Amino acid sequence: MSRSSVWSARLSFLTVACAAVLLLAVAGLRGSVALLLAAALGGAAGLAAAWWFLTHRGLWRWLAGTVVVLSPVAVAIVYMRHRLLWVVIVAGVLWVLAVAAGRQALTGPGDRPREFVTAAPRSPYLIMNPRSGGGKVERFHLVERARTLGARVFLLDGPAVDVAEVARQALRDGADLLGVAGGDGTQALVAGVAAEHGVPFLVISAGTRNHFALDLGLDRKDPSTCLDALTDGVELHVDLGLIGDRTFVNNASFGAYAAVVQSPAYRDDKTGTALEMLPDALTGADGPRLRLSVDGTTVTGSQAVLISNNPYTTGDVAGLGHRPRLDLGVLGVLAVTVRGSADAARLISGRGRARSLTFRTAPAAVVDADAPAVPVGIDGESVMLPTPVHCVIRPAALRVRVPRHRPGARPAPPEMDWTRLRRLALAGRRSTPEVNV
Template identity: 65%
Template sequence: MVDVPVPAGRRWLARLAFLTAAVAIVLLLAAAGVRASVALLLVSALGMAIMLAAAWSFLTHRGVVRWASALVAVAAPVTVAIWYARESLIWIVVVFAVLWAGMVAAGRAALLRHHDMAAEYDTPRPSRPFLIMNPRSGGGKVVRFDLEQRARKLGAEVFLVQGTDVDVAAVARQAVRDGADLLGVAGGDGTQALVAGVAAECGVPFLVISAGTRNHFALDLGLDRVDPSTCLDALTDGVELKVDLGRAGDRIFVNNASFGAYATIVQSPEYRDDKTGTTLDLLPDLLTGHQGPTLSVQAGSLSLIGPQAVLVSNNPYGLDDVAGLGRRYRLDGGILGVLAVHVRGAADAASLVFGGRPGTLTRAEVRTVDIDSTAGRLPVGVDGEALIMPTPVRCTISPGALRVRVPRHRPGVPAPPPELDWARLRKLAFGLNRR
């Protein structure tokens, strides 16, 4: 192994992290006294336990009990803060929190390494772009940002989706047969996935316009989700990226395929109109009782029986994301991310806040995963679209299958925050001059 010198700045940041942590602990012990410090820790632990128990009760009950639990979850930390103030200890807690936050920031900055972004390719400007726009997506962003007229002025042909029974994949294929040399979508991730599959199949570039509700695919491509009209800049000054596509059974996904509790929520008829309310309404049954067929997962050497929820993603999500609501820092890694959740009670649910304890949260990175069940057909959520598929459902990844055209100038994808690995940090601060 070749030793690689560590930049002096990173070494001093690592030392600063340890120094800041030491100062925070010394301050707590010296200013409050050992006895008061122990009391601080005990009160904090009790407040945290009450808050987590109340949060679990909120998720697993409905009606009066749910809202009473929400009140307790808010009141617990407030009560602890009042106790600190009455004991004249609040200033110590504030200073300790600031120092500890500084320690975390310094430690992560020291461990941060270069983030390899997907390679960009200069390609000719499309001469016959064809864009599919859903005026209902994202609360009407197509109309609000005048996307149709802006696209037409840039030379694009625009197809507006009217109604719910439009076969957008068939529309896209016909457009390519008619000479379209780029396909794009202003709509939700489910529609994006359908047209992306056609673009990959026909070998034409794909354009993402962030006009959906959450725009997860746009987020991970580094696009502007606040103003979707900026995505049209790709038509005049764009570059191409090659990204992967996932497949669940015979369906393409750009984000993820969900099974078990995840899929049950997506399957609800109310989910499309009220995602948050529907999720909260279904959680009590999903977390406290068995719902639907028993799942089994085979992902490489990993075998699981009975997880309540399984998420298979086109490249892995960040380590702090247990719901597929965060971001992926790469879309060209050529691997599926597998996340399985098995919650057996309040303790397991509480542990998810801190990354899950053994047996609660299982992660894997594979190229193929098979999801089976005790039923012949299984509910599956594919990029938020509710489907029923025959079992077993095989999920695979197609590396670099999709050419995506994006604006040359865009917000971009930030480097993933590193985990605060104390062993690595100690070697960096006090070890030999190597990575």
């Protein structure tokens, strides 16, 4: 363990102690307990009301929404009447600092995927979607720059284009690298062809969200920098997910999200469609009942199941931060099972995740349902697949060519493990070597 990690752990506990001492010193023991109880009750009411807002329609929804808004206001009024609002603000800042110091202490040395030095491609072929990402292809002059670097460019001019067949034809014509400037769904289709033929694949971050580019460490602000890989690049060997016979680079989602995205109205009115469909999707009144089988575990009745190409970090409720590695050879499998407002409140607050969240890593998973087919969101694109749906990982299936110099993926923020943090703070003092003079 490093000396800085030890001191960061001690700083985290010191900051927590300062927050507690501040509250006790200003409000006293009895007042502190009462005020903390008021905050807990207000928070619980707000979380329960949020679940009602999502799972009901009409008058009940808007009454619940009113409670969501007013519960923190009521807590703030209680503290203001006791002239302690400033204490809450200061204590909140101290807690933020404590968590930041704790995560700094728990962060291990970052390990990067292995890079392979290979010859630059002689005949690269790039498929670009000029509409993707709000017109990034034109805004960053990607076509002109790619052609200057010797690449052939194919522009997608309509939704009916068979992107996979375009990629296969390019290989028949002698292409030795395939690349895509577009969304993750298009990336996945061409990546599957590249993996099938063993040629390198180039990711150009010209999509809207660029999740795959993020986890590869590419620059999402300036997609033109991805083209540097054509002349000064290295290769990463990453895994691919396979759902049925279709490749995915990010994830496949089942349940509430997939059902909402499947609606024809979703594209024109995302918020309105989601609010209309979520009550039935979250309560199970509409849609198939899911059954997940993974690593010897079976989970039934989940509102949402997410199967990802390598696991996401799990510091947030949904577990959708990012993937620190894409070469671990496993799927990340997450199922959310909420059976009422109490479960929802515990899940959001972080106190009941073990009951509502199932998280596994495994080379394969199966999602079945009480229906012949289920909606699935594959890298953001909605399709219907026959059940049961089989998902597997393909280790090191894809050769991705990336620029030698790139921003790099963000380090994975560790979860706050207070037991481990305490051991680190105490063991650091015991393990300090003695100096003999």
